[in-house]
Amino acid sequence: MKTNFATIPHETMPVIRLESIRKTYQMGPTDVEALIGIDMTIENGELVAIMGPSGSGKSTLLNILGCLDVPTSGLFELAGRNVSLLSQSELSLERGRRIGFVFQSFELLGRRTALENVELPLIYHGHSRSDRRRRAALALDRVGLSGRAHHMPNQLSGGQRQRVAIARALVHQPSLILADEPTGNLDTSTGLEILDLFDELNSEGQTIVIVTHEPEVAERCRRVIKIRDGRIISDQPVSKYNLKGNSTDIFPICHNNIIHGLENGAKSIK
Amino acid sequence: MSLLSRPAANIENAVTQLISHATRSGLTILGIVIAVASTIIMVSAVGGFTDYVSDFFQTFGTNALWVWPEKPSDDAPSQGRIVMNEADVKAVTDGVPSLRYVSPLIRRQSQSIQHESRQLTGWIEATDSQYLTIRDFKIMTGRAFSPIDIERGHHVCLLGADIVRRMGVGEEIVGNSIQIEGRKFRVIGLLSPKGAFMGVTQDDVIHIPFRLGLKLYPSMKEAVVITGQANSDHVINEAKSQIVRLLRRRHGIGPDREDDFRIASQDEVLATFKKISLGATVTLAGVVGISLLVGGIGIMNVMLVSVTERTREIGLRKALGARRRDILGQFLTEAVLLSLMGGMIGTLIGWGCCQIASRHPKMVPVNVPWWAIALGFGVSAATGVLFGMIPAVKAALLNPIDALRHE
Numbered sequence: 001m002k003t004n005f006a007t008i009p010h011e012t013m014p015v016i017r018l019e020s021i022r023k024t025y026q027m028g029p030t031d032v033e034a035l036i037g038i039d040m041t042i043e044n045g046e047l048v049a050i051m052g053p054s055g056s057g058k059s060t061l062l063n064i065l066g067c068l069d070v071p072t073s074g075l076f077e078l079a080g081r082n083v084s085l086l087s088q089s090e091l092s093l094e095r096g097r098r099i100g101f102v103f104q105s106f107e108l109l110g111r112r113t114a115l116e117n118v119e120l121p122l123i124y125h126g127h128s129r130s131d132r133r134r135r136a137a138l139a140l141d142r143v144g145l146s147g148r149a150h151h152m153p154n155q156l157s158g159g160q161r162q163r164v165a166i167a168r169a170l171v172h173q174p175s176l177i178l179a180d181e182p183t184g185n186l187d188t189s190t191g192l193e194i195l196d197l198f199d200e201l202n203s204e205g206q207t208i209v210i211v212t213h214e215p216e217v218a219e220r221c222r223r224v225i226k227i228r229d230g231r232i233i234s235d236q237p238v239s240k241y242n243l244k245g246n247s248t249d250i251f252p253i254c255h256n257n258i259i260h261g262l263e264n265g266a267k268s269i270k
Numbered sequence: 271m272s273l274l275s276r277p278a279a280n281i282e283n284a285v286t287q288l289i290s291h292a293t294r295s296g297l298t299i300l301g302i303v304i305a306v307a308s309t310i311i312m313v314s315a316v317g318g319f320t321d322y323v324s325d326f327f328q329t330f331g332t333n334a335l336w337v338w339p340e341k342p343s344d345d346a347p348s349q350g351r352i353v354m355n356e357a358d359v360k361a362v363t364d365g366v367p368s369l370r371y372v373s374p375l376i377r378r379q380s381q382s383i384q385h386e387s388r389q390l391t392g393w394i395e396a397t398d399s400q401y402l403t404i405r406d407f408k409i410m411t412g413r414a415f416s417p418i419d420i421e422r423g424h425h426v427c428l429l430g431a432d433i434v435r436r437m438g439v440g441e442e443i444v445g446n447s448i449q450i451e452g453r454k455f456r457v458i459g460l461l462s463p464k465g466a467f468m469g470v471t472q473d474d475v476i477h478i479p480f481r482l483g484l485k486l487y488p489s490m491k492e493a494v495v496i497t498g499q500a501n502s503d504h505v506i507n508e509a510k511s512q513i514v515r516l517l518r519r520r521h522g523i524g525p526d527r528e529d530d531f532r533i534a535s536q537d538e539v540l541a542t543f544k545k546i547s548l549g550a551t552v553t554l555a556g557v558v559g560i561s562l563l564v565g566g567i568g569i570m571n572v573m574l575v576s577v578t579e580r581t582r583e584i585g586l587r588k589a590l591g592a593r594r595r596d597i598l599g600q601f602l603t604e605a606v607l608l609s610l611m612g613g614m615i616g617t618l619i620g621w622g623c624c625q626i627a628s629r630h631p632k633m634v635p636v637n638v639p640w641w642a643i644a645l646g647f648g649v650s651a652a653t654g655v656l657f658g659m660i661p662a663v664k665a666a667l668l669n670p671i672d673a674l675r676h677e
Contacts, residue, residue: 063671066589068588068589068670068671069671088593088594089593089594089595092588092591092592092593092594092596093591093593095589095590095591096590096591096592097591099589101589101590103586103674107582107586107674109583109586111286111287111290112286120586120587120590121590121591123276123279124276124587124590124591124592124593124596125591126276129278168590172591
């Protein structure tokens with residue numbers, strides 16, 4: 001993997017390149033096709049939303065992007081390296097190096113301080129204790145929580161917890177941050193703060209992929225990829241991503257909620 | 271990288287985990303604590319007892335052996351009379367070069383020992399001057415038999431510590447007379463006490479010259495015991511076989527007949543006892559092994575619960591880059607740390623109990639041998655690895671996607 005790095009300059013390489021990715025699950029006697037030929041490239045520095053209703057294959061795609069699962073067929077290059085054929089332990093190392101996860105329910109360890117939680121990914125990279133401390137403190141500072149380093153998760157608000165989780169995703173300087181419904185457990189204004197943070201990180205060059213079914217979250221990204229029934233049905237840049245703040249957001253949120261409601265309604269009829 | 275990577279981080283993590291579930295951890299290790307504590311106590315008690323008994327056997331005399339007449343077990347009809355006499359002693363003295371000292375011994379219980387108005391019973395040992403050396407008796411006051419006392423059959427005697435005590439006299443008895451079987455004997459010395467073992471004392475004894483023993487107990491003339499001391503512990507067996515050959519020839523025993531005498535040596539008695547004590551230790555170890563097994567199952571149980579409880583944590587750690595071996599190491603470290611803690615507490619309790627027991631005046635000194643402590647730790651660590659393995663493997667094999675979805 002070092003050789004790849006030496007020959008191809010990091011900046012010019014797409015962070016993610018998927019070519020005809022298929023994923024088939026065995027469900028008893030029948031095969032269920034979760035992904036049917038996904039082609040997609042995400043360049044360095046992008047802020048992408050992946051949208052789709054439940055059952056669309058969105059989660060499967062997320063698992064493959066996060067190196068938690070391998071495709072049945074197709075090519076997946078993560079930062080220039082073909083990871084479709086890696087072993088379990090190589091996949092672990094790969095996600096430990098390249099991916100920063102942000103989850104809907106934060107997934108912080110309850111009996112660890114914020115700082116210790118942020119340190120966690122570094123443990124699996126053989127960083128020394130003092131090095132871990134230093135980097136974790138920097139990451140916490142980056143998300144504006146340096147004052148809460150020694151708080152336990154239950155002493156933090158939901159938004160603060162998600163910030164800690166983002167710091168944890170940042171701490172090892174991954175090629176990609178994968179956020180799975182990062183605002184799903186947060187109220188609207190806190191959710192917006194988190195999206196602002198993603199925005200900021202992205203403007204500093206961090207590649208971020210947000211998986212969501214909330215259109216108002218997708219609106220904040222530069223590019224939206226919509227998935228349905230295991231296929232990409234649209235892949236478009238967002239024109240008004242730079243809408244920030246308060247009153248102007250009301251309209252798109254209402255508007256999108258209506259669309260979202262219609263989508264859900266259509267699904268339940270189906 | 272080794273199988274169990276990042277030990278420092280694992281230990282730190284395990285300590286945090288165990289402290290945060292202090293009650294559960296405590297209850298979990300209880301089995302191990304009890305098992306290890308009882309190992310230490312049992313091993314030390316058996317050890318202390320063994321040392322005590324060994325010390326007692328040592329007082330019989332180093333490299334000492336005894337030969338006494340005894341009917342063979344099958345009691346063949348044409349065996350003839352069973353005899354051991356002074357001539358046999360003389361033959362052994364001259365014909366067994368690997369013996370340094372040889373003494374004849376007549377041992378009888380006397381009902382009639384008298385000092386002033388006091389009448390008592392005690393063991394009379396009629397022997398010669400080398401017997402003290404063979405049996406490792408020391409003279410506390412006065413002097414031992416001289417060769418002339420033996421040769422001329424002087425009416426002199428040495429008193430054992432118990433006899434002196436029961437007579438209610440002190441050192442002033444030396445030089446005075448006592449009466450044995452109606453004969454007057456002058457006390458020329460007092461023997462140092464050798465101590466008692468389980469109520470059997472070696473100090474309830476009066477030594478008199480061999481020749482006088484023959485006079486007091488003429489029937490013992492052909493039931494003389496030969497006592498001797500080998501040159502070194504290497505030649506004890508050689509001495510024994512030399513004695514057997516010599517006596518069989520002298521007693522005219524054919525090759526198809528059994529000996530009409532028995533030989534016992536101090537080292538043989540000691541070896542037999544040590545075998546018994548080893549047997550006891552092994553049996554106890556078996557019992558303790560079962561309790562360790564139970565303790566280990568307890569640890570496995572709690573670790574399995576812990577793995578289930580922390581499924582999401584495992585999923586998260588895997589998502590953050592932990593490999594299977596990292597998760598394995600994490601849970602194995604926890605299990606081993608748990609059982610080592612149990613081992614440590616058990617050792618402390620066992621050691622403490624031994625210290626307290628040793629303070630009791632009627633208890634033999636109980637010292638905890640270093641290997642018992644090493645064993646306690648080693649076995650508890652092994653228990654942790656053994657019983658921690660199943661939960662740890664279970665954790666390591668969890669699929670991160672399913673684990674993260676676990677409720």
